[in-house]
Every structure is written in structure tokens, then in C-alpha cells.
Amino acid sequence: MSAHVPLTRKDFASDQEVRWCPGCGDYAILAAVQRVLPEVVEKRENTVFVSGIGCSSRFPYYMNTYGFHTIHGRAPAIATGLKLANPELDVWVITGDGDGLSIGGNHFLHVLRRNVDLQILLFNNQIYGLTKGQYSPTSVVGKVTPSTPFGSVDAPVIPAQVALGAAARFVARGFDVSKELPEVLRRAHQHRGASFVEILQNCPVFNDGAFVQITDRKEGPAHQLWLEHGKPMRFGVNNEKGIRLNPKTLAAEVVTIGEDGVTEDDILVHDETNRTMAWLLSSLPGVVALGVLYCDPAPSYDSAVVAQNELAKNKLGEPSIDALLNSGETWTVQ
């Protein structure tokens, strides 16, 4: 097969017509994934995309890999069983803010705390796209939608915080049209264990401009904080801003170097293995942290299951149905 010929982007595009709305952010995410896969995947046949239900979850149909478009919210559980059945597979989970955090919230929690070796990409458009625009668990308070004609009154969750609270070992963030998204995906793929990536995604039909603060061509870059391990957290049009820890409130604050006596030494240096820092970065005032917020690998669940199965085999020996059926008390009738 294709083992010796290097794979290209085209090898990962299926023959199915892509059916998202024109201008949907999902197109850009698809392109980023199709760009990264040839670089990180050796055997296309070992790659599987598992999704739930939503616009985002149509994703697997457009990938020329194995794919499973399942039921609403359950992709993490299906992917867990798949990975346990064949740990050789490279399994990606595609979910949405409704799929992953509402109906599938329970599975989202457990797949992360178990640390199953999967890449979990959550397309966050802060809306239910497929069902025509109801508010979601990440929608801002006051969002007017068909189900909240007077504005939503529920408090939203911050996906990265849910993930950190669920003891995720890898938490990253990107956005649909960003040119750095492929690099974020590469890092997620490299990490062994559950890698959680929130991808801010524009839904031009039902929630247009939800992330315009950071995606605007002109103003956007000033509000993007791209994180690099070991580097000071600086951003701004002229890189004049930075993140400082306020020791009194234990909160991260935005400061301008050169103003109020702030020097470079005051700026926090990113340590992606620091969970507390990741928590601070998950929600910043006026700026969005992007890239790898947290990466601190631990043994994956699937590897522990395999190890325990092996241990049992070594301890209990060759299986024998006869021995099993004849174990314990038996008696013979002549």
C-alpha cells in the first residue's frame, strides 16, 4: 500500500462533498487537520475519527480515514472502547460545545480523568448549530436565540477549566482560521494520553462574530496570547503587554511594560507543566490564551489496561475452558 510513498493532504480528503454552510469555521479546521495528518501519521488505515452529533460531528465523513459518526455526546465512550480493543489505533474525537459539554458532559469528564490516549477536538461555536441556533453551555449570558428570546440566563462554562477540573493532562486552545492551529494539533497528537483541544469556531449563520475580538484581522492579534513553554507571556501589537501575577488576589492581570514601573522581569514565564498557571490562563481579562496551556503527561488508561491484562495472563497462565469449568467443588455421577 502507501507505506513507502509519503502521504499527502489529498490522501486524507474523502470523496464526499463537504456540506457545512459557506463561511463556516469548520472548513478551516478540516483543512488544518488534513494538513497535519500527513506529517504525523504513518499508516492512514490506523487513523480513526469518532464523533458525536452536531455540525462539527459531520467531520469524519470528510476524512479519508476510518470514521464513526455516532450518537449525541457519546463519542468519548465509543472511542474509549475502540482504543481498548485496539490500542494501536490513532483515535481522534470530534465534538461540539453542546455534544461534549451538555449531553456528553459526563463522558467528557471521565475520558479526561481516565486519560485515554485520544485527541479530543471540541469545536466551540458557543451555539447549537445543527438544531438551528439554540444557546449552548458556552453561550454568553444574555444570548438571544430561538429558545432564549429574552436572552439566556444560564452561566456558561469555560471548556479549559472543565478539562482541568477533570484532571486532563493536556489542554490547548486554538481558533479555526489561525495559522498556528496545525502546530497546536501537532502537539496534541504528540502527547500520549487524552489531549484536549478547544477550537474556537465561528458559526456565521447562528452566532456570527462570537470570537471577533481575537479573529479580527486588524484588532485581533492584540488580543491573542500565544503561549510558549519557557517564554515570558507577552502579547500586543508591539509586544508591549504581558501577564503578571497579582500576589494579593492570586489572579493574572494584564500589564504594559514600561508603564507603572512594570519591567520584563515582572512578566510570568509559561510553564506548561504547571496546573495552577494553566488555570489562571484559562480565563484572562481582555485577552485569550492560545496554544498549549497545560501539558504534563502521565501513563494513559489504555496502556494501564493492557499492562494489567498482560499481568493477569502471566499470573493465571494459558486459559483453559476445561480447567475453568472444573474448578472448585465437583462430583461425579456414575
Place this chain on the structure above:
Amino acid sequence: MDTPSTEIEKREELESVVIRFAGDSGDGMQITGTQFSTATALMGNDLSTFPDFPAEIRAPAGTTYGVSGFQIHFASHDIKTPGDEPDVLVAMNPAALKVNLPALKKGGLLIVNSGAFSSANLEKAGYDKDPLTDGSLEGYRLLVIDITKLTLDAVKPFKLGAKDAGRCKNMWTLGLMYWLYGRDRQPSIDFLRAKFAKRPELAEANIAALNAGHIYGDTADLPTDITPARVPRAELAPGKYRTIDGNQALAWGFAAAAQLSKIPFFYGSYPITPASTLLHHLAKLKHFGVTTFQAEDEIAAIASAIGASFGGALGITGTSGPGVALKGEAIGLAIMTELPLVIVDVQRGGPSTGLPTKTEQSDLFQAVWGRNGDAPLPVIAPATPGECFDFAILATRIAIKYMTPVILLTDGFIANSAEPWRIPDASKLEPIEVKYHTDPEGFSPFKRDPETLARVWAKPGTPGLEHRIGGIEKDSNSGHISYDPANHHKMTLTRAQKVQNVRQILPPATLEQGESQGDVLVIGWGSTYGAISQAVEQLRKRGRRVSHLHLRHIWPLPAGLKELCGRFDQVVVPELNNGQLARLLRAELLVDAQSFPKIAGQPFKIREIVEEIENRLAQKEVSR
């Protein structure tokens, strides 16, 4: 055997005995019962047991709702039920007496632990007078012993704490019962030494209590109407036997199926009574190639199993009725994507939480029809604990051969009751053929075997077969998403026909007992097997023209069933629900199946079925 043969001579010979052990949940009645069962099996009797325990793990001591019971029926002939009424009741406290006395046969033997008959316990049980002294127990052969005190005396040398010492009284009682029915104590002694390997003083104290109970029988002056008995060996078919309960048999069946199919097995489950022990058993059998996964809920349990099946393993999930309700949508996904999967439903009393520790057969509709869309799947139901072994293998075979989820229905009674089981010869078990598709030439995921209509099983990791499946309808040829009306019609019919094709490997309708025509055909399914079978036997001995058919394959129904029903004047369906199988038979076969429901959380008594049939026969006679 430690009973001298001269002593056996003195023993009264009985054909069969039904004993019910009853006490507080903390009194260890389940262990007493299972130990007595093992000893009885080793004596060569046929037996059937029925553990009946409360939902509360440790209900407040002394209350009637905390009473735990274990009934065993053993005999020198073939028996199939744990017995209608006990001949012997062992009541460890007033509450146990209060709850169980109504069941005891008139003139039956009543053994009571007077040590627990304090005024506080009497009050908790709702007695305003002491039944041991107020003459209300006159109709029974009464043996009142202060078991609590005699136990404490027997274990004194071991210097246990008051709690541990008191706990030995179930072994004292067991010792006395062993003496009464001439059972060998050694297996229980071995059991105690193994169970308390880390606390040998507990093992020895329990053994001392066991021996003391036994010696008590030998030496105490018992009332003259209480004499030791013996129940001769039963004539069982030659072979090697063991006792087995339904969940253990299922677990072993799946382990065997893993070996027979030579593919990885995956069991995803979420704990629920009475299915949890299936997970416990399978978790010990990892070396058979079974991975077990305790999921976060029932939906994740089935979802993980479906993921495993997609990956080329056999996914299995086990639960009870409430869990099946949660799994409904995912079962539909497995039907739509045509993946092999086994769903075990160990039924319990419903709806909702219902009667979690009691038995019922009320998930039949849920199993056959309980999903959105036209979503058929095979439903099979073993009749006895031992059959669970074969049915685990059968369910696997059907799931793989027809690429379909299969529901295997058992119930709390089958899951928990033990019976002697003739150990099958593993070398005679037929291998389960698995064919993963590997050829990319002309591949489509919905390419079918023309005979079975099963689609190909193409697992991820196979080069050249990259494809996408999912819950949306797929084109019958290409396997791509399709909203085409005619295609959906065709695919729905194809899925239904594939399930009907399972008849290809199932036997036609066959009578269990009786002529192939007559006055009444009794149709049962699942755990009612024993009661129906013995009821029909009794009726036939009286010359009634009654036959018994036991459905083990509920969907699709076996071939020839309608014709068979037509050869009987009446068709009666006893079942532990409000007439579900009867309705299904009426709908599918257009036969006048009459329901005989019992929805009490308890199995049928043989007598209840005999009376029902006699009444029906008599009514027919009158109307003639």
C-alpha cells in the same frame, strides 16, 4: 463422609426436602444457604435454590424488611424448582419468623433461635406477645434452641470480640442442619479455612460452632417428632457435575466464546443489581482475552462496547431493565451500523427502580420493541442457570454471524439461583467463525452475505478499507449517507429480514413435554421453566391433555409455532409480567394466547400453575 453407616440406618428416608433459612441481613443466611447447597450437591442430590434478600444491604437489625432468606429444595429425584412451601423453616429472629411463617407447610419443622427473642426484637418485628409461648405455633413441630448462647459457649476459647463471636451462630445452625440431613461437614470446614485464611482464629471459631451444632443434634434430647433424615442420591445422568448460578454460567460462557472465536472480547458495564456479579466474574477472566471496563454509566458501557466491536472485538454489555432503558439509543446505533454486540438484561421488578432485588420478566417488550425507529434485533432467553453458559455462546455466534446486536434476557432468579450442572466437554464446543473483511477490491461497508444478509466486518487498521459508518441511513450500495426514500425503505426491510434469517441456525418450535395436540398448550419462557415443567408433569399424571413448550428464542419466533398452537384447544402463557409474551404471540401469530400473569417479584409456585390449568379445563367443560 463422617456419618457412620449404622447411623444412616436409623435415619428416616425422605424423597425430597425444602428448607428455608431466614434471619437478619447480617446473620449470614446467604452463606449458610450456599454452604448447605454445596454439601447437598456433593451428596448427589438434585437441588434448586432461591436466595431472596432485601434491597437494603444492612437494614436496621431485627426489622421485618431486613429479613434475608435462602430456600433450598433437594431430592432423590429430578427437581426443577426451589419448592413451593418449605418443609423446614429456620428462623434466626422474631422478624424472620414473622415474615416466613406463613410460607411454612402445616406440620412443618420450625427451628427457632430463642436467643434473639428479646422483648426489643419482638417489638421490632411487630409481635405484642411472644409467639414461642403464646401457643400460636402449635400446628408445627417446634424446636426452640438458644443458638446465640450455645454459639457463644462454643467459641469462647477463641476469645473473639462480641460481634465476631455472635456472627458464628449461622455456622452453629448449619452444623445442626448437617446433622439433621446427614451432610458432610468437611467442604464447609475447607471453605471456612480458605475464607478466613488471614484470620485463622475466625476460621477455627466458626468451625467450632459448626461442630458444636452438629454435636448438639447427636447428643441433645430432641422432641420425639424430630428425627434425623436422609435423602438418597438422585438419578442424574452420568457425568461430572458442579453447582452453578446464572451469572457465573454467563461469564464462563463468554470466556469460552472468546476462546472459540479467537478474537478479543470486551465487557463494558455499570453496576446494577442483579447484573453486577457478571462484571465481577468476568473481571477475573482477563486471561481468556476478556477486557472489562466499569464505565461511568450504562450509556458509556454500551457505547464503549460498540466502539470495541467497531475495532474488531466482540463488545458485550450487561445490565438490568433500567440500564437497558438508558442504552436504547445506542442499541439503535448498533442496529443501524450493523455491528456485532451482546446486551445482557438480567431482569428485575420494574418499572423504574421497582423491586431491585426481586425477579420479574417484564422487560420483554423493551427487549423486542423498546427503541426508536424500526429496530429489530434477535432476543434469546435461557430457561435455567446452566443454560446461560450455552446461551452466552449462542448470543456471540448470532451477533458475529449476522452482524447484529443480540439481547440475552435472564432474570434475578436465574442469575442468583444455583443448580447442579453437568460440566460440558469443552472440546465438543463448536468453534465460532470470524471473518474480517480484508479485500479492498469492490469494497463497500454494506456489502452483504447473500445467505445471511450480514454485512462485512471491516475493522480499522485494515489497509485500503478506510470507510465511515454512523447512525444516519446509508446507501445500500455505496455505504455513503443517503436520504433517499426508497433506499431507507429497502434498508429497513433488509435489516428486518437479516434478523428473521437468524432462524436459519435456530431449531423449530419443539415441545418440552406432552403430545403435539391436546387441550392446553402451556407456553413459557425464561425462568418459569421449572415451575411450568413440573406443573405440566403433575397434570399429565392426572391424565390431563396438557403440553409444555418453552420459548428460548423470542425474536425471531421459532418456525412452526403457529401451527403447533393451532393443534390445542387453549394456549396459556404463565409469565412474571402483565401478559407481555401472550400479547406478542397474539400479535405475531393471531392465536388466542391467554395470559396467566404473576407480578409479585416472586417465581411461580408449581401449585399455582396446576390450579390455573385445572380451572381453565373445568371452565371449558362447563361451557361445553
